[in-house]
Amino acid sequence: MPSEGFTTADVPDQSGKCFIVTGANTGIGFEVASALAARRARVLLACRDEAKARAAMSRIRQKTSGAELAFLPLDLADLASVRRAAELAAKEPCVDVLINNAGVQGPTLKHTAQGFEQTFGVNHLGCFAFSALMLPKLMETPGSRIVITSSGQHKGAKIEWDDLSAQKSYRWLPRYGASKLANLLFVFELDRRLRAAGAPVTAVACHPGLAGTNLARGSRWGNIVMSLIGLLFATPAMGAWGALHAATGRVKPGGYYGPTGLSGLRGPSGEGVPSKDARNPQLAKRLWDVSVKMTRIDPDLPSVDGPS
Numbered sequence: 001m002p003s004e005g006f007t008t009a010d011v012p013d014q015s016g017k018c019f020i021v022t023g024a025n026t027g028i029g030f031e032v033a034s035a036l037a038a039r040r041a042r043v044l045l046a047c048r049d050e051a052k053a054r055a056a057m058s059r060i061r062q063k064t065s066g067a068e069l070a071f072l073p074l075d076l077a078d079l080a081s082v083r084r085a086a087e088l089a090a091k092e093p094c095v096d097v098l099i100n101n102a103g104v105q106g107p108t109l110k111h112t113a114q115g116f117e118q119t120f121g122v123n124h125l126g127c128f129a130f131s132a133l134m135l136p137k138l139m140e141t142p143g144s145r146i147v148i149t150s151s152g153q154h155k156g157a158k159i160e161w162d163d164l165s166a167q168k169s170y171r172w173l174p175r176y177g178a179s180k181l182a183n184l185l186f187v188f189e190l191d192r193r194l195r196a197a198g199a200p201v202t203a204v205a206c207h208p209g210l211a212g213t214n215l216a217r218g219s220r221w222g223n224i225v226m227s228l229i230g231l232l233f234a235t236p237a238m239g240a241w242g243a244l245h246a247a248t249g250r251v252k253p254g255g256y257y258g259p260t261g262l263s264g265l266r267g268p269s270g271e272g273v274p275s276k277d278a279r280n281p282q283l284a285k286r287l288w289d290v291s292v293k294m295t296r297i298d299p300d301l302p303s304v305d306g307p308s
Helices: 027-038 050-063 079-089 118-139 172-197 220-232 241-248 281-295
Strands: 018-022 042-047 068-073 097-100 144-149 201-206 256-261 266-271
Touching: 018 027, 018 118, 027 042, 027 050, 027 068, 027 241, 042 050, 042 079, 050 068, 068 079, 079 118, 097 118, 097 241, 118 144, 118 172, 118 201, 118 281, 144 172, 144 241, 172 201, 172 281, 201 241, 241 256, 241 266
Parallel strands: 018 042, 018 097, 042 068, 097 144, 144 201, 201 256
Antiparallel strands: 256 266
C-alpha cells in the first residue's frame, strides 16, 4: 500500500457544511456519512428505506455523539421520488456537497418506475436527474461540489445505445460496467458545461477500487465473493477514501480519484486514470442528450463543442 495519499485521517473539519450522501445506510455510503459526521458536517442520508437510514444514523451517533444527521427519502429508481428529494433538500440553509454514491447491479433484469432498465436507470439516470435538480441549490454556495461514483468496471465497457432498456438482451456485468462508464461520461461533460457557464460548482468523479460491500445483495454467491474481497482487498471504510477525497480534499475540476495501490484496487486515494472512452466528448454529449430526453430533466447548462 502506498505511503502517501488521501484517507479518512485527511478529511478536514467540516463545521458549517452540509453534505448529501445517497445510499448512506450501508457499505461505502455509510462509511462516508460516518466520516463526515465525525468531522462535524451536517449529513443528509438519502436512502429508500427510512428504517434502515435511521438505524444507520443510530450507529453513527454511537461513534460520534451529537452527530448532525437527517433522513432524506430518495428512491433513485423513481424520478418522482428524485424530484421530491430535491425539493426537500432545497429547504436546507445550504448544500455544500452532493455525493452520488448509491448504485445497484444484479443478475435479474428489473426496471425502474419509469420503465428504464434498472442498472442504467438507477446508476446513471437517477444520478443525472438528482444532480440536475440539485444544481440550483448548489449554485447558491461557491465552492460546492457534485461527486459521482464510478468504478474500474467502466474500462472496456460499452453503452448499448440501441438497447438501453435491455429489450434485446441483458447481461448484468456488462450493463453494470456501462452504467459506470456513463457516470464518468456524465461527470466530465458536467465539468465542461459548469466551467463554460462560470458556475461556482465543481464536478468530480471517484471510485472505490475493489471493496467488499453489499452491492451484490440478493445473490448468495455474490455476498460470499464480496466478503472475500473485503478480507483480501479493501473494507468499505477503505473504499470510502476516494469519495471523501473527491468531496473534501484538494481536487481538480473534472478530476477522477480513487485507490492508487495494486493497479487502483486498494490503498489511499489519489488521481486515477479513466479510459479513453470515458474522456470522449462526443460520447458524453450523446449521453447528455439521451439522458435529458429520457428523464425529461434538463440541467440547463451550455453545450461545449469539442474537448476542453
